[in-house]
Amino acid sequence: MSARMMRAERPEEDDERLVLRVRAGESSAFRILVERYQAPVYRLVSNLAGWQSPAEELAQDVFVAAYAALGSFDASRGRFVTWLCAIARNRALNAAKKAVPIPVGEVPPRVATETPLDALIGREFGRRIDRALADLAEDQRAAFVLKEVVGLSTEEIAAIDSVDAGTVRSRLSRARERLRAALEEER
Amino acid sequence: MNERDPFDRWLSERRSERPSFGFVDRVMSAIERDSTEPRSVSTPRRVRRLSVPIVLSAAALVLHVLLVVALALLVPGTAL
Numbered sequence: 001m002s003a004r005m006m007r008a009e010r011p012e013e014d015d016e017r018l019v020l021r022v023r024a025g026e027s028s029a030f031r032i033l034v035e036r037y038q039a040p041v042y043r044l045v046s047n048l049a050g051w052q053s054p055a056e057e058l059a060q061d062v063f064v065a066a067y068a069a070l071g072s073f074d075a076s077r078g079r080f081v082t083w084l085c086a087i088a089r090n091r092a093l094n095a096a097k098k099a100v101p102i103p104v105g106e107v108p109p110r111v112a113t114e115t116p117l118d119a120l121i122g123r124e125f126g127r128r129i130d131r132a133l134a135d136l137a138e139d140q141r142a143a144f145v146l147k148e149v150v151g152l153s154t155e156e157i158a159a160i161d162s163v164d165a166g167t168v169r170s171r172l173s174r175a176r177e178r179l180r181a182a183l184e185e186e187r
Numbered sequence: 188m189n190e191r192d193p194f195d196r197w198l199s200e201r202r203s204e205r206p207s208f209g210f211v212d213r214v215m216s217a218i219e220r221d222s223t224e225p226r227s228v229s230t231p232r233r234v235r236r237l238s239v240p241i242v243l244s245a246a247a248l249v250l251h252v253l254l255v256v257a258l259a260l261l262v263p264g265t266a267l
Contacts, residue, residue, distance in 0.1 A: 030218065034211045042206040056206050056213075063214045064221055129197050149201045183194050 015080035022070055030070075034063050037081060040150045041088050047145045048092035050134045058095055062088045078159050085152060086160045089142055096134075125183075132182030136175055143168050144175035 021029035046055035158165045
């Protein structure tokens with residue numbers, strides 16, 4: 001896992017220990033987990049569900065669902081963040097399926113596009129890439145976002161998708177190829 | 188990462204996205220609400236599975252009784 005995923009507010013206490021505290025009735029320990037993973041979960045649902053769904057509501061639903069299902073988390077089968085991202089991935093893809101597609105010209109700008117950086121990129125370019133991402137096959141889009149935006153390893157993505165690492169690499173390669181092609185069209 | 192490349196810049200922006208201020212508080216409030224609200228009581232699946240044959244059997248029994256009564260009334264000499 002990359003450094004950006006590992007950045008934690010309270011690195012002295014690992015996720016599994018916090019989960020045990022929550023299970024023992026200390027619900028406030030879950031707050032630390034939310035603080036720790038709010039950004040990756042938000043990025044995941046925001047980029048998987050796209051502009052069709054309010055990302056903060058979705059991210060909130062993910063944490064509420066994770067809290068309710070915490071009893072099913074098994075540390076021997078993987079890391080907490082992988083388990084959490086699996087919940088987020090499924091919820092975001094379900095939200096994307098339920099949403100009504102919007103024509104390219106009507107895609108509203110993302111909230112984050114108001115940054116100075118985006119002013120350089122250009123709103124139209126951002127929209128085109130967002131659209132290209134939304135048009136990817138579901139498994140390719142999920143693999144790309146989990147790897148490039150969230151920062152999970154290929155093996156962790158394979159565990160989430162219940163496939164082998166080679167399949168994830170293949171999905172990533174096709175996703176990058178198609179997004180680059182969309183970029184070339186823009187130039 | 189090549190910051191002059193538009194695709195890399197787009198990716199960099201996506202990697203820096205965060206929820207708005209107060210998100211953690213809103214999540215914890217939602218969890219609190221979720222745990223205090225009474226959950227709807229639904230019939231367990233096993234009970235639902237059992238109730239179908241019971242209803243069918245009861246209906247068959249009622250029909251059977253009605254048929255016997257009807258026959259008893261129609262056929263002369265049959266005592267109820």
